[in-house]
Amino acid sequence: xxxxxxxxxxxxxxxxxxxxxxxxxxxxxxxxxxxxxxxxxxxxxxxxxxxxxxxxxxxxxxxxxxxxxxxxxxxxxxxxxxxxxxxxxxxxxxxxxxxxxxxxxxxxxxxxxxxxxxxxxxxxxxxxxxxxxxxxxxxxxxxxxxxxxxxxxxxx
Numbered sequence: 331x332x333x334x335x336x337x338x339x340x341x342x343x344x345x346x347x348x349x350x351x352x353x354x355x356x357x358x359x360x361x362x363x364x365x366x367x368x369x370x371x372x373x374x375x376x377x378x379x380x381x382x383x384x385x386x387x388x389x390x391x392x393x394x395x396x397x398x399x400x401x402x403x404x405x406x407x408x409x410x411x412x413x414x415x416x417x418x419x420x421x422x423x424x425x426x427x428x429x430x431x432x433x434x435x436x437x438x439x440x441x442x443x444x445x446x447x448x449x450x451x452x453x454x455x456x457x458x459x460x461x462x463x464x465x466x467x468x469x470x471x472x473x474x475x476x477x478x479x480x481x482x483x484x485x486x
Contacts, residue, residue: 338445339444343441344440347439351438352463360418360449361414367397371397373400376395377395380396381394385427390416390418390423390453392451393413395442416451434457435457436455437456438453440454
């Protein structure tokens with residue numbers, strides 16, 4: 331029996347996290363949602379720009395993740411900014427909580443996507459960047475952009 335190709339449909343991406351943090355490790359977690367939230371996500375109505383992750387009492391929660399209410403939903407719609415529980419194995423949670431206890435490490439959501447019909451969240455174990463790190467990244471990006479522009483001009 332042939333192994334099927336994994337299909338992933340991106341719902342939301344957190345580009346700001348890559349700008350503000352050095353991502354050291356990534357983890358994949360499921361997310362506990364209610365029915366109309368899943369329908370809203372299928373329409374791509376999700377934002378994780380201002381969201382963050384905390385570990386409380388051995389459970390992982392995502393705060394500030396905005397899932398717009400489903401238009402055709404009625405009383406079953408939930409609060410768009412409600413705290414959502416992330417689903418991880420106990421060993422992963424204990425490893426993450428140990429690393430977050432270190433100075434300067436935090437958890438940020440990087441992506442929300444569908445994988446085999448289920449909503450998944452990619453979590454990044456991140457270390458905050460200083461202002462000079464951000465400036466260096468911007469300078470590198472500008473240099474790369476200039477090099478690409480010159481390469482295009484030469485190949486025309």
